Amino acid sequence: MASLTLDGLTKSYGDNTVVQSVSLDVKDGEFLVLLGPSGCGKTTTLRMIAGFVPPSGGSIRIGERDITQLPPWKRNAGLVFQSYALFPHMTVAENVAFGLEMRKVAKAEIGPRVAEALRLVRLEGYGERYPRQLSGGQQQRVALARALVIRPDVLLLDEPLSNLDAKLRLEVRLEIRALQQQLGLTTVMVTHDQEEALTMADRLVVMSEGRVRQVGSQADLYERPADLFVADFVGRSTMIAGTVTGPGAFRSDGGLTLRCAGEAPQGPATVALRPERLTLGAEAAGLDNHAAGTVSFVSYLGAMLDVHVRLNDTDHVVAQIPNRADGRIPAVGDAITIGWPASACLVFPREAA
Template sequence: MMHQTIRSGSPTLSDDRDAHLRLDGLTKRYGDSVAVAALDLAVPKGELVALLGPSGCGKTTTLRMVAGLIKPTDGRIVVASQDITQVPTYRRDMGLVFQSYALFPHMTVAKNVAFGLEMRSLPKPEIERRVKEALAMVRLEALAERKPRELSGGQQQRVALARALVIRPSILLLDEPLSNLDAKLRDEMRNEIRDIQQSLGITAVFVTHDQVEALSMCDKVVVMRGGKLEQMGTPVEVYEHPATPFVASFVGRTNRLEGIAQGDGRVAIGSMAVQVPGRPGGKVEIMIRPHRMKLVDVGSGEDAASEGVNRLAGSLTRVTFVGDLLQYHVDVDGTEIVVEAASDHGRGFRKVGAPVAVLWRVEDTMVFGRGA
């Protein structure tokens, strides 16, 4: 489980010189504005890496520089030890799947998929064979003669994926390809894209602002903020051991509490104190995941702190039913804490206004220096 001490906020970088895709100091400026700032990144062959962050963090700009659609201000893009920074898009051997699908409306599904091969002047029998294989890969063989307007959103996304893969690119680039789909289709397409990527062993970079997509699909997650890399690691590393408060709050849900470290492993929060891992000092911010907290009634047999367990008392202000979860909102000295628990056939609701206590294990506490 998590055992966290104060972190400086420095990102974790890969220095793998044998990476299939490597970005060295990649930078993009627009006048005085820096969209991407000296980004270093190494992507091993066959891995799927997510660029994750809020709108405006530089993730799509980074992807478009890799694709050759935007010219970098500084830095290098290296693929298989070859510097391709100045190589035009059509010679980069990359497949790109756009958020908007970008299908040709007047062409059939088969013609859309064949377009890249025809531009490469492949023999017609070879084009037909590879289009058939690509459509089979995305389970659209029966829809080869339909037009894009006759397809659902999920089917259009599969066509866009087949079109990108049919050219057998060295690298697959995906720019928020699932954002236009409903929740159920997103789940299905996440699994399909991951299965196809793994079966082909293709190196892929996936841009998303959705933490679930990044955590569930990818080998590595690169969290970006303000054009800079905040942290890179496996989904488990980024979720369980966030390097900064921003990463902790963006990748997963968190409760944030400010306090003063006492130097003895305790942090004073208002009139109360909690235990934390290590012995931090000064002003700190502690964060706890809602699903790792437990709500109990004040005065019950469970209402007690123990060795390795923290307790904060408060009052219940709201209960939110979200299907598989109940979210309890608790006011603790003017700070709201959210506790999540599995719903039980509509049972488990507590009365708003009731005095309650929130318990959690010390080891589930993340600690950061204030301003980290």
């Protein structure tokens, strides 16, 4: 196993720069997730690490070894593609063995290593089957075994769960995380699925327009987002546009006066509110910020309820509350009090949007 270092990694196609000077340090054995919307540069970054896309600038090191100019097969990085990329005419065992054969591993060693890789992904006894005889989850495991069998220094995962249904996705992501921890594999995964990223990562990298917006733990990104983009992209937030009028004071465009913790420069700004930080009913009246509103919509999510509350013609907020068996579910049209502490207000200058 080894660490991975990206230093000023850049990729341009003509005048279009899709990755802009990305620098990251991935620790030995760490699971790092690149998270961002489509087109943000995360997959291009991963493919530069793998060697399938030549960088326009910067460098890539695995441990102390500079691999920037090496072809993919000399980097000792295992890659699991989004589409699995299994050879349909080869058996499971032949697919897993392919990378070893390309590396001229002795035939006597290939069989035991293939068997070990299939055991790791719980596919013992499947070696003679063909990909068409497997479920989507099993094909994904074969692709993972093929990446692991070469004993990579770094494991690269490109949207590995996107082709699975929701229930299977949950199961397989837990399996991948457990296997990564068991093997101590330095791993970089690309995804646009926030729940997937939050569940699997040691650290997350949020990207937008080819740039890194923030690097940190799940709590760092959710509780202390670096800018309005991160606050909006990671988790869910209600956005209230307005102006910082003084220390800890904010006035919304709709006329709400709010108290906010922390310091923010005076001028146009946006307040982001996480839905679980909001309180409904009589308890709300004792909080730093509270207002009367009208329930405009209720989303029934099983264990939780999303209650949309209109405060005036401009401002509305969403509160997420537990669905208690003994509690009455708010109805559309109900008059209700909603409140939140000053610490719940995440304030960002308007130009940060």
